[in-house]
Amino acid sequence: MLEEQVISNAEELLKKIEELHPSDIAYSLKRINKENHELFFNTIKQIPDELLGEVILELPDYLREDVYEELSIEKLTDAVEELESDDATDIIQEIEEIDENKAKEVIDGLEEEDQEEINWLKRYDQDEAGSYMQTELFSANLKETIQFSINRLREGKESDELVNIHQVFIVNDDKKLIASILLEDLIIFDFSKTYEEIINSHEENKFKPFIVQDNDDIDYVAKQFEKYDLSVVAVTGFQGMLMGRITADDILDVIEENATEQMYQLAGVDEEFEQDDNLLTIAKKRGFWLFLNLGTAILASLVIGLFDDTIQSYVALAILMPIVASMGGNAGTQTLAVMVRQLALGDIDFDNSKDAIKKEVFISIVNGFVFALIIGLIAWAWFDKTMLGVVIAMSMVINLFSAGFFGAVIPLLLKKFDIDPAIGSTVLLTTVTDIVGFFSFLMLAKIILL
Amino acid sequence: MLEEQVISNAEELLKKIEELHPSDIAYSLKRINKENHELFFNTIKQIPDELLGEVILELPDYLREDVYEELSIEKLTDAVEELESDDATDIIQEIEEIDENKAKEVIDGLEEEDQEEINWLKRYDQDEAGSYMQTELFSANLKETIQFSINRLREGKESDELVNIHQVFIVNDDKKLIASILLEDLIIFDFSKTYEEIINSHEENKFKPFIVQDNDDIDYVAKQFEKYDLSVVAVTGFQGMLMGRITADDILDVIEENATEQMYQLAGVDEEFEQDDNLLTIAKKRGFWLFLNLGTAILASLVIGLFDDTIQSYVALAILMPIVASMGGNAGTQTLAVMVRQLALGDIDFDNSKDAIKKEVFISIVNGFVFALIIGLIAWAWFDKTMLGVVIAMSMVINLFSAGFFGAVIPLLLKKFDIDPAIGSTVLLTTVTDIVGFFSFLMLAKIILL
Numbered sequence A, B: 001m002l003e004e005q006v007i008s009n010a011e012e013l014l015k016k017i018e019e020l021h022p023s024d025i026a027y028s029l030k031r032i033n034k035e036n037h038e039l040f041f042n043t044i045k046q047i048p049d050e051l052l053g054e055v056i057l058e059l060p061d062y063l064r065e066d067v068y069e070e071l072s073i074e075k076l077t078d079a080v081e082e083l084e085s086d087d088a089t090d091i092i093q094e095i096e097e098i099d100e101n102k103a104k105e106v107i108d109g110l111e112e113e114d115q116e117e118i119n120w121l122k123r124y125d126q127d128e129a130g131s132y133m134q135t136e137l138f139s140a141n142l143k144e145t146i147q148f149s150i151n152r153l154r155e156g157k158e159s160d161e162l163v164n165i166h167q168v169f170i171v172n173d174d175k176k177l178i179a180s181i182l183l184e185d186l187i188i189f190d191f192s193k194t195y196e197e198i199i200n201s202h203e204e205n206k207f208k209p210f211i212v213q214d215n216d217d218i219d220y221v222a223k224q225f226e227k228y229d230l231s232v233v234a235v236t237g238f239q240g241m242l243m244g245r246i247t248a249d250d251i252l253d254v255i256e257e258n259a260t261e262q263m264y265q266l267a268g269v270d271e272e273f274e275q276d277d278n279l280l281t282i283a284k285k286r287g288f289w290l291f292l293n294l295g296t297a298i299l300a301s302l303v304i305g306l307f308d309d310t311i312q313s314y315v316a317l318a319i320l321m322p323i324v325a326s327m328g329g330n331a332g333t334q335t336l337a338v339m340v341r342q343l344a345l346g347d348i349d350f351d352n353s354k355d356a357i358k359k360e361v362f363i364s365i366v367n368g369f370v371f372a373l374i375i376g377l378i379a380w381a382w383f384d385k386t387m388l389g390v391v392i393a394m395s396m397v398i399n400l401f402s403a404g405f406f407g408a409v410i411p412l413l414l415k416k417f418d419i420d421p422a423i424g425s426t427v428l429l430t431t432v433t434d435i436v437g438f439f440s441f442l443m444l445a446k447i448i449l450l
Helices: A010-019 A022-035 A037-045 A049-058 A061-070 A073-081 A085-098 A100-108 A112-121 A146-158 A195-200 A218-228 A248-267 A279-305 A308-313 A316-345 A350-383 A386-416 A425-448 B010-019 B022-035 B037-045 B049-058 B061-070 B073-081 B085-098 B100-108 B112-121 B146-158 B195-200 B218-228 B248-267 B279-305 B308-313 B316-345 B350-383 B386-416 B425-448
Strands: A139-141 A167-171 A177-182 A211-213 A232-236 A242-247 B139-141 B167-171 B177-182 B211-213 B232-236 B242-247
Touching (some): A010 A022, A010 A037, A049 A085, A073 A100, A167 A195, A167 A242, A177 A232, A211 A218, A218 B248, A279 A308, A279 A425, A308 A425, A316 B248, A316 B279, A316 B308, B022 B037, B037 B061, B049 B073, B073 B085, B177 B195, B211 B218, B218 B232, B308 B316, B316 B386, B316 B425, B350 B386
Antiparallel strands (some): A167 A177, A232 A242, B232 B242
C-alpha cells in the first residue's frame, strides 16, 4: 500500500522528511501554511537541498511565488542544482517572472554545464516538445561495449544524475540517434559486446527508436504516447542529433491539462488565468466571455423586439418562448461536447466529418419530433388553443435541427480555420439556437395564430 | 521521426504488416473497411496471429463486434493466446457480450494456465485495479541470485511472454511482495549476489515498492500515478500477495476517458452510450437529459406566467427578460466547470470548499455589478425609461450572485452525497438561474415600474 502521509506538525515533518515523497511534503506544507504562514517559511527553509526543488515544484502556484521571494539566492541555487534540467528550467523561468535579477544570480551560481543546458531549454516555447524534455539520459556510442557504458550508468546513478532510466540511446560519432535499447533487452545481452555488434546481430527494426523533434507540438507528442503506448520518447534536433527525452509522467500532466483547458473553454473560462492570485483578474477574464454572451442575448432580444405587437396581443407567447430557445441550447451543447471531444481525441477528422454531421442531425431531428409532440400537447392543454401547440411543436423541430446541425458544423469550421474548436463555439452556438428559437416561434405564431 | 503509415491498399498492407505498429494497421483497416467491407474481412483474416489480437484491440467498437462474429473460433483463440492477460480478458469479455458460447469455446482452446488467469481477471469489476492489471511480470524470490532470475527473464523475453519490463518484483516464499528493484539499479549490481543480500546492503526504503490493492478503484490508482510520477505499480491481493502490475500507458487511457466522461456529463451526454451503433439509442439517452431540461424550462415558464398581466401592460419586459436568465446561466456554467474540474483533480476538497465558494461568489458579484451597469444603461437607452434600467440592473446582480453561489454549492453538495458532481449539476443550476432570473426581473418590474 502506498503510505500517503500528511503531517501538519512542522517539527515532525522535518524529522521524517527523508522518508517522505516530495508530493506528500508539499501537501503537508500546504496544511502548515494554512495554520501559520510564518511557520511555513521557517519549515521550508530547513528542507534539505536534495528535496527542496522537487517539493517547490509540487506546491501550488501561489505558494511557489512566495517561496521564490522568501528563499535566499544561495538556497534556491542549491535546490535548482539538484533538479533535472527540465525542472530546473521551469523554476528558473518562474523566478524570472517575479525577479529577473534574482533568476540571473541563481543561474550564475550553477555549474557551467547546467547553465548552458538551462539557457538552451529556455529557448523553447512552452508548447514545444523541447520544453518538456530532460537532457539527462543514458546514451552510448555505437562502438562502446555494453560493460563500458554500464560503468558510466553506475557513476551517473551514484551521483544521482541519472534517474528514471528505461533504455540506452545509441548514437554515432556525430551524436545522431541510431537506436534505442530497452534495459529489459540490454540486461540479458553479453556485456562484453559492442552496441554495433548487438544491433547488427538483430533484425533491422528491433531497436528502432521512437523519436519526436524538439520543435514538435507537445500535443502531438502526447498523441504519439497514447497511440503507441510509449513510456519514453527520444527528442532529436538538427540533423537527428539526440537532444533529450520525454517520459510518460510528463505526458500524464499534459493530457490532464489539455482536458481541463477544453472543459474550461467550452464553459467560457480561460484556464491560464484561473490560478491567478488576484480574483479581479479572474473576474475580468470570465467577464470577457460573459460580455460576448451579453451580445448574443441582446441580439436575441432584438429578434423578440420585432414581434412586440404579436406578444402584446397574445401574452402566452412570452410565457412559452424561452422553452424553445432553452431546448435548442441544450441539444446544441450535447452535440458540441461530443464533437469537440472527438475532434480532440482524433476520433473525428475531416475524412469522416460528413458522417458525424449526419449522425448529429439525425439524432437532433429524432429528439426534435419527440419533444415537439410533448411540448405541443402541453401548450395545447395549458392555453387551450390547438394552433399554439402546433406552432411551438414546429418551432421545436426547427430549433433542434439547427442545434444539431450547427453544433456539429461550428467546431468543424473553427478547426478548418485552425482555431481551437472549443474556443468560442458555445457562444456561437447559443447565438444560433437563441435566434432561431425565438424567431421561428414568434414568426410562426404571427403567421398562424394572428 | 515516428513513421505513421496508413496503407489503404490491402495487398500492400499485408506485405508490409510485420513492419507496422498494430495501431497503424488498425487505422489502415478502418480505411479499407470504408471502401469495402468484404475486403476488410478478407484482410483481417490474413493478419498473422501474433499481431491479430493487438490489431483488434485498436479497432473501433463497431468493427470489433463484426470481427468477433466473422472470425473463426480457432483464429480468435490463436489471437487471444498471444496477448497479455489483461488484454486477453478484455477480448474474451467482449466476445461474451455477443456470443457466450463462442467465448466459452475460445477459452477452452487456451492453455490451462491462461484459462485460470482469464477466469480470475474476469471477476474484477471494470473500475477495479484488478481489471487493469497484467499478470505477466518479472518477479524473483528473495533467495535467488540476480543471475538466476535474469536467465528466467531471457526465457520470458525469447518466448515473447515478458514485455514492457521496468523492474523486478521481489517476493518471499509466501509470494508476499517485499521489494521492487528498477532495472536501472539491477543492471549495475553484482549478478552473483542474491536479492536478499542486495536489499540488506541498502537503506530500508530504497526498494520500497509502490503498491495498490487489486480492489482499489482505478481512479484512485490514476491519482497515485499522477501524484508520484509512476511508470508502474504493483498490484497485491490477499495478504499482500503479488497479483500483477499496472503500467502508465493504461493509466493514460483512464485519464483521457475520465476527462471525456466529465465533459459529457456536464453537457448532458452519457459517454457509455455514445459509441452505440444504433443512433436511436443515442437519441434516447440524450433525450433523457433534454427531458429534464424541458421540466426546468416549463418551471421557468410557470414563473413567467405569474406575471402575464405585468408583461401585457409593458411588453419591453418580454423583450429583455431572456437576457438576465441567459447571463445567469453562463456565469453559472463558468463556475460549475471550474468547480467540477478542480474537485476531480483534487485541487478543491471539503477542507477548502469554503474558500472556493467565497472566491466564486466574489467573482460573480464583481461581474454582476459590471454587467448590471452595462445592461442598465442599454435598457434605459433602448426603451427610454430610467427605472427599467434600474430593474434589469438589480435583477442582474441578484441572478449573477445566485449563479456563482449555486454553481459552487451544487457540485459540492452532490459530492457530499457521493454523487458524481458533474452529473445533473448543469440541469440543477439552470433551474436556479432561469427561475431566479425571470422571477427577480419580473417581480422587481411589477413593484417598481407599474
